[in-house]
Amino acid sequence: MEYSLVLVWLAVFAALAAAATPLAGLLLAPLPDRGSALGLPVAVAVLGVASYWVGQVAFGWPGIVVALVAILGGSAYAISRGHAPERTPAVEAFVVFVVGFFLVVAIRAADAAADPYAGEKMLDLGLLATLYRAPALPPEDMWFAGERLQYYYGGHMIASQFGRLTSTPPAYAYNLALAAYYGLTVAAAYGLARSIAVARDVSPRRAGVLGAFLVGVASNLSTPARGLILLAQHLQQPITLNGPVDVLLAPGRLVFLLVPDDAIRVVTEEGGGKFVEVLGYQFSGLAVSVDGFGYWAASRVIPWTINEFPLFAYLNGDLHAHMMSPPLLLVAAAISFAYWRTPAAAVWRRRAYLFVAAPALGGLLAVVNTWSFPSVAGIVALATAFAATHPATVLPGPVADRVLRVAERSRTNLEVSRLVVAGVVAAAVGVLSVVFAVPFFSGATSGQHPALLPDRSSLVGLLLVHGAFLLVTVAYFLDRSRVDRDALETGALVAVLALLAVANLVVGWVGASLVVVAVAGIIGAVALGAPWRDRGFVAVGVLALVGFAAFHGSAVAFVAAGGAALFALVAAAFRSEPATRQVAAGVAVGVAVLAGVAWVLEATVLVAVVPVLLVGMGLLRLERDVGFEAVLVLGATGLVTLVEFVYVAERAGPGRMNTVFKLYWQVWVLWGVAGGVMLADVAAPSWPRWLVRPRLSRVRAAVGSETAADGGTDEVTADAGTGDGTDTVEGTDQSTDGVDWGRIARVGSTVAAVALVASLSLYAGFALAGHFEANPSQHWICGQSGERGEGEWTLDATDWSEECYPDQAAAIDWLNDHDGRPVVVEAPTTGQYLYGDNSPASGLVSGVSSHTGLPTIAGWAHAANYHTQAGWEARLDDVRTVYEAADASERATVLRQYDVAYVYVGPNERSRYDVARLADDPGISVAQRWGDAVVYAVDRDALAANATAASVEGVDASANATAASDDERDEFRRSKREPRASDALPAI
Structure with a gap:
C-alpha cells in the first residue's frame, strides 16, 4: 500500500504542475520562458498562502479548495489573455522533480525512521501530526498543551495539505513530504537557472542541470580535501618500488620530499582519537573506504557552526523548516527576476511584483522558515538597485520626479539615490511581509536578540564551504571584467x-x-x-x-x-x-x-x-556583460559576510551556530542557481581571450594592414569549427605566435568544469553508497542484534518504534485512533536533545505527542526555546505532580487545569517517577494495558470533587510561570472547534 502512495503523490504533483503552469506564465511573463519551468513551485506557493489565511478560520480542505480555485481560475484567465505556457521547460522541470522525488524516496525507504537521534525528527513528525488534527490555525503546541504553537510551522502546514490531497497518514506523509520538498527544490533551481541562462544566451538545459546539481547534489569541498589529504599521507611515505601502486606514487613522493614535515601531520588526542592538521586546520573523520566514510563530518566544517548543504540534510532526514523554504525562496527570486526584466513603462506590473507578490511570499516564508523572509527583502533590494530602470520610478509620481531630478545632477547622486530608494523599497517589502504574517507574529514570543562580532571563520573554513562557488564566480567575473x-x-x-x-x-x-x-x-x-x-x-x-x-x-x-x-x-x-x-x-x-x-x-x-x-x-x-545571476551572487556573498559580524543570540545554540546554519542554507541555494548559469558559461567556448592570448584587435589590425597592402578585403567571420560565435580571422592563426591559445583555454575551462563537478560529486557517491549498503536494517536504536541489510524497506516514519518497542507502539496507536485533541500526560525529556547522551529507558521520549500530535503538558525541552524556560520548568513540576503526588487532590487539580484525558505510563515514566499511587485515585482508571505500557483514562467529573481550595491555590501559583493564564489557555482551546471524525486519519 505504501508504495502506491508514491504514484498517488506523483499524480497529484503532475496535476498541480499542469494546472498552475499557465498561472506561472501570467505571473512571470517577463521571463524568457514565461516562467513555465516554475509552475509547480508557484502552485505550492498558492497552496501555502490560501491554506494559511483560510486556515485562520478553518484549516484543511477549505484552504485546499480555495487554492485550487485560485490556480485554475488564474490559469484560465492567463490562457484567455494569451499566456500559453511553453511545454519544453515545463516538462523538463517536472522530469527534474520526478528524479529528485524518487532519489529521496529511495533514501528514506532505506532508513525511514523519525527517531530522536541526530536531529529534530520527533519535533517535525509531531508538528506534522498536530497539523493533521488542527481545526484552525495556529495549531495547539503538542509539547505545551493549551498554548498556541509558536514555532514556524508553515512548511509542515503545506506538507499536511499534501497529505490531505493524497489521503496519506502522517507517518507516511513525513517521508513523502521530504521527497516532495527535495524535488521541488531541485526543480525550482533548474527552472530559475534555465530561465536566467536563456536571458544570458547560455545553453538553458546545461545551466539548468548544473544549477540543480549544485543546489541538490553537490557537497562542499571538505570531502575532496579529505581525499587529497589521504593521498598526501600516502605520498609522505618513503619511496619504494614494491608494486605498481608504489611505482605510480613514486614521482609524487619525490615531490613531497620538498614539503615540510609539519605541513600535514597526524595529531593524536588524549582520548586516542586522531585528526589531521593541515596549515593549522584540523580534519577529523577521515576514511579510506565506503565502509569507513562518515556522512556527518562534511556538515561541521567551520568550528562551532553548522554548514549543512541540501544533500546532507535530506540524507539525514529531518523534515525541518530550512529544508522546506528553498522552493519558495526561489519563487521569490523569480519574482525579482521578473521585475528585473519588466520594461520601465510597465509601472503597475513592477509595483505589483514589489508590493504584492514579494510581500505575499515573504509573509509565507516567515511562517515556513522565519530565517528566510528577510532574504526576500534583500533580493528585492538588490534587484531594484541594479536593474536598468531606476527604482524611484515605482514611487508615486511627484516623489519619483523629485528623486530623478536629484539623481540626474551627477553620477554620485545617481548611485546614491539608487541605493537609498532600493533600501526604502526593501523596507516596505519587509513591513508588508510582516503584515501578511501578522497572525503568526502576533502570538510569537522570543528570547532572541541581535549580537555583534561573533567568532569568525578561518580562511580554510570559508574556502572549504564556499570555495567551489567562489572559483566559478571569480572565473566568470574575470571574463566579464574586460x-x-x-x-x-x-x-x-x-x-x-x-x-x-x-x-x-x-x-x-x-x-x-x-x-x-x-x-x-x-x-x-x-x-x-x-x-x-x-x-x-x-x-x-x-x-x-x-x-x-x-x-x-x-x-x-x-x-x-x-x-x-x-x-x-x-x-x-x-x-x-x-x-x-x-x-x-x-x-x-x-x-x-x-x-x-x-x-x-x-x-x-x-x-x-x-x-x-x-x-x-x-x-x-x-x-558589463552580467545579468541577474550576479544579483544572486551579491545576495549570497552578502549573507556570508553578514554572519561574520552579526548573529542572532538565542537558546537554540551557542554563539552564531544557528545563525550560520540557517543563513548558509540560503547562501547555498542562491549561489547554486547562479553557479549553474556561470559554470555553463565558463565552460563555453568563449572563456577569456584577453587573459591567455593577445587581444583579437591586434590580430585584426595586423591582418588588416596586410590585406590593405594586397588590395584585398578584411573578412572576419565566426569560427565554423566551434559554432559558438567566437570571433576569428579567416586564414590566420588565432594568436601572433601561431599557437591557438583560444582553443587551449576552451579545452582547459571545460576540463576544469568537469573536474569541479566530479570533485563535488564525491560526497554523494560515498554517502549514498554507504547509506544503501547499511540499510535497510533492524534499527540501531533498538539495541537488538541484527545484521545490516536484514530490515524491511518502508516509508513509515514510525516503523522503528513498532520494531523496537512493540508494547509502547501499540499504546501510541491506540491513542492515535482517538479523534480531536485530548491531552495526554507523558514524561518529558531530561535535556534538550537525546543523541544517546541521556540514555533513557526508551527512545520514545515524548513519543505519544510526537507520533500522534496529541498535546501533552510538557514535551521536549526544545519547547522552552520558543515559549519560556520558566514556563517549561513549571510544567515539569506539574508533570511530576501528576505521577508522584501523595495527595490525590493535588494531582486532580493539575489534571483538571490542563483538561487531561489520558495519562500514559511506559518505561521512561517508571524510570523517572514513582507511579505507584496513580491508579489509586478516584477518577483515574486503566483504559488499556500492553505489556510495559499502560494508558489511564481520566474522568474529570470525578476528579473535580477531589480538588481542594488549597491545592488550587498552589497549582495556580505554579501556573503563573507559564506563558499564558488558565483563562487564556481555556479560551484558546474553546476557540478551536473540535474536528469531525472524518478530519482525522486512522493510525497505521
Whole structure:
C-alpha cells in the first residue's frame, strides 16, 4: 500500500504542475520562458498562502479548495489573455522533480525512521501530526498543551495539505513530504537557472542541470580535501618500488620530499582519537573506504557552526523548516527576476511584483522558515538597485520626479539615490511581509536578540564551504571584467606594493606613525591632478581619519587612515594614466586595505568573499556583460559576510551556530542557481581571450594592414569549427605566435568544469553508497542484534518504534485512533536533545505527542526555546505532580487545569517517577494495558470533587510561570472547534 502512495503523490504533483503552469506564465511573463519551468513551485506557493489565511478560520480542505480555485481560475484567465505556457521547460522541470522525488524516496525507504537521534525528527513528525488534527490555525503546541504553537510551522502546514490531497497518514506523509520538498527544490533551481541562462544566451538545459546539481547534489569541498589529504599521507611515505601502486606514487613522493614535515601531520588526542592538521586546520573523520566514510563530518566544517548543504540534510532526514523554504525562496527570486526584466513603462506590473507578490511570499516564508523572509527583502533590494530602470520610478509620481531630478545632477547622486530608494523599497517589502504574517507574529514570543562580532571563520573554513562557488564566480567575473593585459599587470604590481605598505602599518617593520600617514596623505592630495578644492577635500578626509585613529586608538582605525593616504598617493601617481589602469590600481589598493583590516579583525571574509561582492556590484553598475545571476551572487556573498559580524543570540545554540546554519542554507541555494548559469558559461567556448592570448584587435589590425597592402578585403567571420560565435580571422592563426591559445583555454575551462563537478560529486557517491549498503536494517536504536541489510524497506516514519518497542507502539496507536485533541500526560525529556547522551529507558521520549500530535503538558525541552524556560520548568513540576503526588487532590487539580484525558505510563515514566499511587485515585482508571505500557483514562467529573481550595491555590501559583493564564489557555482551546471524525486519519 505504501508504495502506491508514491504514484498517488506523483499524480497529484503532475496535476498541480499542469494546472498552475499557465498561472506561472501570467505571473512571470517577463521571463524568457514565461516562467513555465516554475509552475509547480508557484502552485505550492498558492497552496501555502490560501491554506494559511483560510486556515485562520478553518484549516484543511477549505484552504485546499480555495487554492485550487485560485490556480485554475488564474490559469484560465492567463490562457484567455494569451499566456500559453511553453511545454519544453515545463516538462523538463517536472522530469527534474520526478528524479529528485524518487532519489529521496529511495533514501528514506532505506532508513525511514523519525527517531530522536541526530536531529529534530520527533519535533517535525509531531508538528506534522498536530497539523493533521488542527481545526484552525495556529495549531495547539503538542509539547505545551493549551498554548498556541509558536514555532514556524508553515512548511509542515503545506506538507499536511499534501497529505490531505493524497489521503496519506502522517507517518507516511513525513517521508513523502521530504521527497516532495527535495524535488521541488531541485526543480525550482533548474527552472530559475534555465530561465536566467536563456536571458544570458547560455545553453538553458546545461545551466539548468548544473544549477540543480549544485543546489541538490553537490557537497562542499571538505570531502575532496579529505581525499587529497589521504593521498598526501600516502605520498609522505618513503619511496619504494614494491608494486605498481608504489611505482605510480613514486614521482609524487619525490615531490613531497620538498614539503615540510609539519605541513600535514597526524595529531593524536588524549582520548586516542586522531585528526589531521593541515596549515593549522584540523580534519577529523577521515576514511579510506565506503565502509569507513562518515556522512556527518562534511556538515561541521567551520568550528562551532553548522554548514549543512541540501544533500546532507535530506540524507539525514529531518523534515525541518530550512529544508522546506528553498522552493519558495526561489519563487521569490523569480519574482525579482521578473521585475528585473519588466520594461520601465510597465509601472503597475513592477509595483505589483514589489508590493504584492514579494510581500505575499515573504509573509509565507516567515511562517515556513522565519530565517528566510528577510532574504526576500534583500533580493528585492538588490534587484531594484541594479536593474536598468531606476527604482524611484515605482514611487508615486511627484516623489519619483523629485528623486530623478536629484539623481540626474551627477553620477554620485545617481548611485546614491539608487541605493537609498532600493533600501526604502526593501523596507516596505519587509513591513508588508510582516503584515501578511501578522497572525503568526502576533502570538510569537522570543528570547532572541541581535549580537555583534561573533567568532569568525578561518580562511580554510570559508574556502572549504564556499570555495567551489567562489572559483566559478571569480572565473566568470574575470571574463566579464574586460580588463586588458596592461591594466592587469598594473593592478598586480600595485597590489604587491600596497600589500607591503599595509603590512607595514599592521606589523610596523619600518616606523609608521600617524604623523607619517598624515604627511603621506597630504603629499598625495597635493599631487593630485585635480582642482585645489578637490585636493583640499581629500587632504581633510585623510586628516579626519588620522584624527579619529589618534582618538580611538584602534589598529583598524590606523589601517583605515593609512589606506586613505595610500589611495591618495596611488591616485596622484596614476593621474596621467588611462582610466583602466587607474581603476586597476584603485582596486589593488582597496584589496590591500581590506586584507589589512581582515588581519587586524581576524575577519578573513574581507579578503575571501567581500572582493567578489564588490566586483559584482561594479560589473552590474558598469553595465558589463552580467545579468541577474550576479544579483544572486551579491545576495549570497552578502549573507556570508553578514554572519561574520552579526548573529542572532538565542537558546537554540551557542554563539552564531544557528545563525550560520540557517543563513548558509540560503547562501547555498542562491549561489547554486547562479553557479549553474556561470559554470555553463565558463565552460563555453568563449572563456577569456584577453587573459591567455593577445587581444583579437591586434590580430585584426595586423591582418588588416596586410590585406590593405594586397588590395584585398578584411573578412572576419565566426569560427565554423566551434559554432559558438567566437570571433576569428579567416586564414590566420588565432594568436601572433601561431599557437591557438583560444582553443587551449576552451579545452582547459571545460576540463576544469568537469573536474569541479566530479570533485563535488564525491560526497554523494560515498554517502549514498554507504547509506544503501547499511540499510535497510533492524534499527540501531533498538539495541537488538541484527545484521545490516536484514530490515524491511518502508516509508513509515514510525516503523522503528513498532520494531523496537512493540508494547509502547501499540499504546501510541491506540491513542492515535482517538479523534480531536485530548491531552495526554507523558514524561518529558531530561535535556534538550537525546543523541544517546541521556540514555533513557526508551527512545520514545515524548513519543505519544510526537507520533500522534496529541498535546501533552510538557514535551521536549526544545519547547522552552520558543515559549519560556520558566514556563517549561513549571510544567515539569506539574508533570511530576501528576505521577508522584501523595495527595490525590493535588494531582486532580493539575489534571483538571490542563483538561487531561489520558495519562500514559511506559518505561521512561517508571524510570523517572514513582507511579505507584496513580491508579489509586478516584477518577483515574486503566483504559488499556500492553505489556510495559499502560494508558489511564481520566474522568474529570470525578476528579473535580477531589480538588481542594488549597491545592488550587498552589497549582495556580505554579501556573503563573507559564506563558499564558488558565483563562487564556481555556479560551484558546474553546476557540478551536473540535474536528469531525472524518478530519482525522486512522493510525497505521
